[in-house]
Amino acid sequence: MKKPDLQIGIIGSGGRGAHLGGLAHRPGQGARVVACCDVNPATLAKNHAVYGPGIFTTSDYRALLARDLDAVIIATPDFLHEEQAVATLERGFALYLEKPMALTIAGCDRILRAAARSRARLYVGHNMRHMPFVRKMKSLIDDGAIGEVKACWVRHFVGHGGDFYFRDWHAERRYTTGLLLQKAAHDIDILHWLCGGYTRLVNALGGLTLYGDLPGRLPAIKGPRPIKPGDMQLDLFPPTRARHLNHHIDVEDLSTMQMRLDNGVFATYAQCHYTPDYWRNYTVIGTAGRLENFGNGEPGTYLRLWNRRAGYNPKGDVTYKIPVSRGTHGGADPMIMAEFLRFAREGGRTETSPLAARESVAAGCQATASLRRHGVPLKVPPVTAALRKYFTT
Ligand SMILES: NC(=O)c1ccc[n+]([C@@H]2O[C@H](COP(=O)([O-])OP(=O)(O)OC[C@H]3O[C@@H](n4cnc5c(N)ncnc54)[C@H](O)[C@@H]3O)[C@@H](O)[C@H]2O)c1
Numbered sequence: 462m463k464k465p466d467l468q469i470g471i472i473g474s475g476g477r478g479a480h481l482g483g484l485a486h487r488p489g490q491g492a493r494v495v496a497c498c499d500v501n502p503a504t505l506a507k508n509h510a511v512y513g514p515g516i517f518t519t520s521d522y523r524a525l526l527a528r529d530l531d532a533v534i535i536a537t538p539d540f541l542h543e544e545q546a547v548a549t550l551e552r553g554f555a556l557y558l559e560k561p562m563a564l565t566i567a568g569c570d571r572i573l574r575a576a577a578r579s580r581a582r583l584y585v586g587h588n589m590r591h592m593p594f595v596r597k598m599k600s601l602i603d604d605g606a607i608g609e610v611k612a613c614w615v616r617h618f619v620g621h622g623g624d625f626y627f628r629d630w631h632a633e634r635r636y637t638t639g640l641l642l643q644k645a646a647h648d649i650d651i652l653h654w655l656c657g658g659y660t661r662l663v664n665a666l667g668g669l670t671l672y673g674d675l676p677g678r679l680p681a682i683k684g685p686r687p688i689k690p691g692d693m694q695l696d697l698f699p700p701t702r703a704r705h706l707n708h709h710i711d712v713e714d715l716s717t718m719q720m721r722l723d724n725g726v727f728a729t730y731a732q733c734h735y736t737p738d739y740w741r742n743y744t745v746i747g748t749a750g751r752l753e754n755f756g757n758g759e760p761g762t763y764l765r766l767w768n769r770r771a772g773y774n775p776k777g778d779v780t781y782k783i784p785v786s787r788g789t790h791g792g793a794d795p796m797i798m799a800e801f802l803r804f805a806r807e808g809g810r811t812e813t814s815p816l817a818a819r820e821s822v823a824a825g826c827q828a829t830a831s832l833r834r835h836g837v838p839l840k841v842p843p844v845t846a847a848l849r850k851y852f853t854t
Pocket of ligand 1: 472473476477499500536541559560586587
């Protein structure tokens with residue numbers, strides 16, 4: 462007999478939530494969006510148009526959670542994740558929680574404890590684990606292509622920083638903690654995944670080096686400033702010409718962190734929010750070679766492996782072309798939603814991991830604290846043994 466559709470609710474149903482909802486909503490084919498929560502009435506009107514006039518809409522997430530649902534997608538701004546996730550898990554609903562899991566280590570651990578208590582299925586939206594270039598790097602490393610991993614260096618060129626991170630709530634610490642958490646959570650998770658360990662010691666340097674000086678700010682408002690895609694100027698360059706940024710900016714636009722992982726790997730991550738280009742480059746070095754990506758899934762993306770002694774060899778010893786996948790974020794978004802829907806229905810193994818999501822926040826939080834204390838090295842506390850056991854067995 463055909464299984465009924467999973468009944469899905471979305472909290473934060475505009476922006477990223479609208480995109481995820483569009484991927485989840487397959488009436489008659491396994492999943493249906495039946496309830497949406499958003500503080501923007503125009504978003505709720507759009508939700509009716511997309512998912513049908515009969516859906517339940519509200520501006521209060523508690524009213525959504527009072528409904529009879531199977532799964533919930535939370536795609537609100539970061540500072541709302543902890544409270545909304547705990548409430549969703551306490552209702553026993555399967556949860557797709559956007560990254561970063563929460564703003565603090567304690568917040569992540571509270572979410573993990575709520576999931577363990579209720580035994581509700583918790584899934585965190587680290588979609589980069591579904592990007593074909595990342596998956597190819599992971600499988601080559603796991604197959605021993607570079608020997609034992611010893612180091613990983615990540616360079617993150619955030620060419621759209623002025624549009625995506627300094628115009629709205631992202632620009633304020635109270636809503637994000639900082640961009641070494643909000644933006645780097647993806648990369649720290651991938652770095653941990655590729656290297657097979659979690660960060661236990663970190664330090665960082667950085668500052669607000671460009672956007673803080675720009676004139677012509679938006680007028681002050683009390684709460685978090687919503688994103689307005691219409692205000693973005695994606696072709697503007699150089700970034701010193703950017704105007705109408707958030708009235709208050711206290712997150713850094715340039716940062717570098719160093720990590721020592723629990724398996725002895727040393728790693729670095731560097732982020733700049735005003736480069737001309739927008740992509741991330743991973744270099745992983747092992748005892749028998751090094752692997753590097755060029756491109757993040759666009760046509761022409763490839764990996765290069767160096768595994769012989771040489772001087773300057775720009776082409777590497779082996780090149781792996783990455784086929785183009787359909788869908789946003791290099792084809793990762795349709796795959797991550799398909800995995801979540803299967804997990805919500807049946808449980809089982811997933812490529813993403815709540816424990817790993819927590820560890821990326823933990824490293825990002827401690828790096829941010831180090832950066833704001835002039836680079837002092839800080840330990841990254843692990844989760845309790847009980848939580849580790851629950852999420853690994
Ligand atoms: N995995 C990815 O690739 C990816 C990409 C983009 C965003 N994200 C994550 O998704 C989340 C949302 O990001 P966004 O860019 O869509 O942000 P956004 O500011 O557009 O917010 C998303 C929606 O939440 C709504 N909202 C705000 N406050 C609310 C509240 N109190 N109750 C209910 N709804 C509320 C907004 O009106 C908006 O429709 C963030 O945590 C971000 O990190 C992840």
